[in-house]
Amino acid sequence: MISRRGFSKAFGVGTGAAAVSLLRLQGTQTASAAPRSASPAPAVPTVTPGAHTTFPRLKQIRAGLLDVGYAELGPAHGPAVICLHGWPYDIHSYADVAPLLAAEGYRVIVPYLRGHGTTRFLSERTFRNAQQSAIALDIIALMDALKIERAVLAGFDWGSRTADIIAALWPERCKALVSVSGYLITNREANLKPLAPKAEYAWWYQYYFATERGRLAMEDKTLRHDLTRLVWDTVSPTWDFDDATFERTTAAFDNPDYAAIVIHNYRWRLSLADGERRYNGLEKQLATRPVIQVPTITLDAERDPFTPAGNGASYRDRFTGTYEHRTLTGIGHNVPQEAPTAFAQAVIDVDHF
Numbered sequence: 570m571i572s573r574r575g576f577s578k579a580f581g582v583g584t585g586a587a588a589v590s591l592l593r594l595q596g597t598q599t600a601s602a603a604p605r606s607a608s609p610a611p612a613v614p615t616v617t618p619g620a621h622t623t624f625p626r627l628k629q630i631r632a633g634l635l636d637v638g639y640a641e642l643g644p645a646h647g648p649a650v651i652c653l654h655g656w657p658y659d660i661h662s663y664a665d666v667a668p669l670l671a672a673e674g675y676r677v678i679v680p681y682l683r684g685h686g687t688t689r690f691l692s693e694r695t696f697r698n699a700q701q702s703a704i705a706l707d708i709i710a711l712m713d714a715l716k717i718e719r720a721v722l723a724g725f726d727w728g729s730r731t732a733d734i735i736a737a738l739w740p741e742r743c744k745a746l747v748s749v750s751g752y753l754i755t756n757r758e759a760n761l762k763p764l765a766p767k768a769e770y771a772w773w774y775q776y777y778f779a780t781e782r783g784r785l786a787m788e789d790k791t792l793r794h795d796l797t798r799l800v801w802d803t804v805s806p807t808w809d810f811d812d813a814t815f816e817r818t819t820a821a822f823d824n825p826d827y828a829a830i831v832i833h834n835y836r837w838r839l840s841l842a843d844g845e846r847r848y849n850g851l852e853k854q855l856a857t858r859p860v861i862q863v864p865t866i867t868l869d870a871e872r873d874p875f876t877p878a879g880n881g882a883s884y885r886d887r888f889t890g891t892y893e894h895r896t897l898t899g900i901g902h903n904v905p906q907e908a909p910t911a912f913a914q915a916v917i918d919v920d921h922f
Contacts, residue, residue: 613910613917616909619814621667621668622814624679625641627639633714636689639660639680640678640679642667642676642677643670643671648674648676648721649677650721651708651723652666653731654679654724654728659681659821659822660680661814661817662903682707684826685821685827686824688824689825697833698844700844700852701730701755702848705735719744720744722743722745722746727834729749730755732748736748736862737859746861746865746919749870750876751884752867752887760839760840784832787832798815808906861890862889864891864919866895867894868897869881870901870904870908871898872901873904881896893922895915
């Protein structure tokens, strides 16, 4: 369950020369404002994306409103890293990253978010809410259940937003942060303003989900399969994944709450669906765009259509602690699965800030 401290608060680079060289060989451009650590971070070995396709037997634990399904690798008493997936993805985004981190002595936790995989709501009466603060509290509850006081948090897409929120509102639980696409905390008022047409075009599915047709498509297994495959193809244009890779992830979409969670998430962001009053205090805090003070590495993927121009400049002022920004050339939206070595290196590096 959520700790009393977490509940009350909720509701009231240092890289060594070898590591830097490795990242540059992989097409990573860095811009650093970080003092170097006295103990350089080790360079992780290069892994071919897709080298690992499975996790050890998944675990389940009751945490907050959920029975959470998760993968765990590495020593039980190692420093914790929690890797958070996005949409339309699942824990397999970290199939290559997790073994790399475990080999360096980390306890790696990769949970299915609410509505995905083997994660289930404990009560049929619980509203299938996917607003940002509710998902963040799921991870706080998971940490409490696993008796993890602090962890390095790393994520992309929904996972980045969730990690950003925890780093901003509960910095005592976040040792350091790796955030793909930078600062993704949602400001619903700002979301009411139109973007440039090219940017709106990239978000086509968000607007589709605002319609009844979109909801029905997510409930239909065949249409859902083809829609999510189209998203993979368009947001990761250089990723040469095979059908088996995609099918391993689509199994997570058979969760009985998947469609409800996805539709609510995108409608809530556009102010087309309400959240729950219990989270109003948190959402008011998040609407102020709180700064993140924990050590952070942000990653931008060059071929991701959602990556803002300016090499991270648009969100630089939201990170006030030790900080480094990296751009991954030739990489699309699903960064940990497309560039596992660079992602794992960022986790290890930020832990050495």
